Amino acid sequence: MDDESRVARWQQRTELPLALASLAFLASYAVRVLAPGLHDVWQDLSLAVLLASWALFFVDYAVCWRLSGQGLRFVPKHRLDTLVLVLPLLRPLRIVKVYEAVQRRHGKPRLALHARVIAYSGLSTVLLGFAGALAVYQQERGAPGATMRTFGDAVWWASETLTTVGYGDITPVTPMGRLIAVGMMAIGLALLGAVTGTFASWLLQVFSREDDERPPGS
Incomplete structure (x- = not known):
């Protein structure tokens, strides 16, 4: 072996x-x-x-x-x-890789690759968003000039950051909070790119399959 x-x-x-x-x-x-x-x-x-x-x-x-x-x-x-x-x-970001290895031993996966990527990206976003909200709230609460006064504010900020919306109503003011924000931005861009890219690939495959199945001359 x-x-x-x-x-x-x-x-x-x-x-x-x-x-x-x-x-x-x-x-x-x-x-x-x-x-x-x-x-x-x-x-x-x-x-x-x-x-x-x-x-x-x-x-x-x-x-x-x-x-x-x-x-x-x-x-x-x-x-x-x-x-x-x-x-x-x-x-949780490793689940897709391990799931692939297990499924190769038992035949075809139950879900298509596109569905798995979107599902696991969504799960990872929720877990990492919650963890990021906890981490930044721990740094920001009680800091002078902080706009993040409650954990609800932290969750709202994490949602804004991961979805790349960034309203700017709540922003970290501590050095560690801003460092965490940089990591959250990178994760948000990566996960958003994975989901949108996978969805676009799935649409292309659907349209291509429909073109292949269309009778000639139609």
Whole structure:
């Protein structure tokens, strides 16, 4: 069995547990940001879940690195895995790749490629938007001159940013908040491009299929 096959088998076995760990990370982070006044026991528990999630992602990255046999070449060849280690909430972006590997073993996928890309892009947008709203709200609340006074404001700002609308009614004022905003802009452009490009490709295929099925001379 080659190295790539071993890595693929490991990823197939660990995808669900690590996806659940990503959701646990998100929930614990939300508790720490939105409920800072909770009893110390709950704060400590949420911190323990955060650290455990990070540990799971680190173990996954280390095992994939070891099984690949690529040494330092593993990092540039697996940029998304590296980003997942830094920010576990990016893990939903890997679902399409893993789903493809599983479906190739069981025949044709249940959904067309276009539908899968749009569905997973939508899921990733929701998860990353919520995470981004939490992160920027944590930095902006209480800052001098901040226009983001509530978490609802943060969600509204994240929606504006990810959809590239940018009304400008709410803007980050802290350095870290602006850095998070830059990342959100990049993610929004990438996801929007993936969805619109996939939808356009699907329309072209539909029109092309209709032209092929049209009788000659019609």
